[in-house]
Amino acid sequence: GAVVSQHPSWVICKSGTSVKIECRSLDFQATTMFWYRQFPKQSLMLMATSNEGSKATYEQGVEKDKFLINHASLTLSTLTVTSAHPEDSSFYICSASTLSYEQYFGPGTRLTVT
């Protein structure tokens, strides 16, 4: 149980284009979903927290207009990287939590912007 999927697992896009990443909780309804990014050999960095039907709460320093988050249902959240640039290349990971504060992570999406 408690499986979270992400799609795509990797994506390459050209600078200036937008990319959408989907995060789904497959066998449970998530009260909250989170988006992280991780650079090589570094810790997870929380980007934003989202609840179904509400606007996402972004961490300090994260550009809201660049990283658009939509949380359409209790099982689906999407992250859109708009006007992507090479510095946006990273490993993006979502997680979904239950009322017990446990977070279950997706497998991650490797984004490369050329």
Add this chain to the structure above:
Amino acid sequence: EDQVTQSPEALRLQEGESSSLNCSYTVSGLRGLFWYRQDPGKGPEFLFTLYSAGEEKEKERLKATLTKKESFLHITAPKPEDSATYLCAVPGPGGSEKLVFGKGTKLTVNP
């Protein structure tokens, strides 16, 4: 400020050589302590949740324990496939759902 500190940063073991990883925390009103395993290029995999001092949980060669100040992840007779980074996390202050992570312990088990 709530804080999670993991030690050691890195640990190399021979196959079959048991050891422990440490996670110390300073947080008021603990609402759970979580252990994860992360392999390179993958998202963290949930291992355990501990809620109260004295609690223990086991999964295969792993056993997690909790005291009022720290948690240990004991690895018994590890195998090379146990090599990974092990992360410890607690919920943030004030009822926050956000997790505060330690920096992790990178475990390498040599055959």
